[in-house]
Amino acid sequence: xxxxxxxxxxxxxxxxxxxxxxxxxxxxxxxxxxxxxxxxxxxxxxxxxxxxxxxxxxxxxxxxxxxxxxxxxxxxxxxxxxxxxxxxxxxxxxxxxxxxxxxxxxxxxxxxxxxxxxxxxx
Numbered sequence: 354x355x356x357x358x359x360x361x362x363x364x365x366x367x368x369x370x371x372x373x374x375x376x377x378x379x380x381x382x383x384x385x386x387x388x389x390x391x392x393x394x395x396x397x398x399x400x401x402x403x404x405x406x407x408x409x410x411x412x413x414x415x416x417x418x419x420x421x422x423x424x425x426x427x428x429x430x431x432x433x434x435x436x437x438x439x440x441x442x443x444x445x446x447x448x449x450x451x452x453x454x455x456x457x458x459x460x461x462x463x464x465x466x467x468x469x470x471x472x473x474x475x
Contacts, residue, residue, distance in 0.1 A: 376433040377407035386413040394419055408434030412441045415449070 374380050390400055390413055398419050402410040405423030411434065414421035423438075425431050442449045 375407040375409075375437060377430055380407045381409060383409055383413045383416070386410040387417060390414055390417050390419060405434050406430055408437040408441075411438045415441055415447060416445065 386400075386402075386409060390410075394400055394414075396418055400410060400414040400419050400421040401424075402421065403424045405411070405425035407430065408423065411421040411423050415438065423431075423434055425434065438449060441447075
């Protein structure tokens with residue numbers, strides 16, 4: 354029999370649990386977005402998280418050398434995420450720019466006429 358050329362992971366990911374909720378009710382381990390960021394984005398690529406929440410996806414992207422854009426409809430969560438991302442950047446000596454972070458939350462408009470979903474960033 355021939356050797357396998359590519360080994361794919363199983364359909365179950367095992368990542369450590371998060372002990373704190375970081376000011377958000379639904380925080381997942383950084384290992385979860387890290388897996389998909391490594392799998393689906395190139396180095397220096399951009400990761401977009403339309404449900405920015407606590408900022409875990411941006412922290413994972415930062416640690417992996419990717420840029421990120423977070424959107425959340427809750428200004429409080431945007432503020433928490435911005436602080437967490439800034440702290441993570443300092444820990445790895447990275448420079449980040451938080452352009453309009455917190456303001457974007459008020460500028461996102463969702464329109465759901467019938468079956469169509471449209472996201473407009475103003």
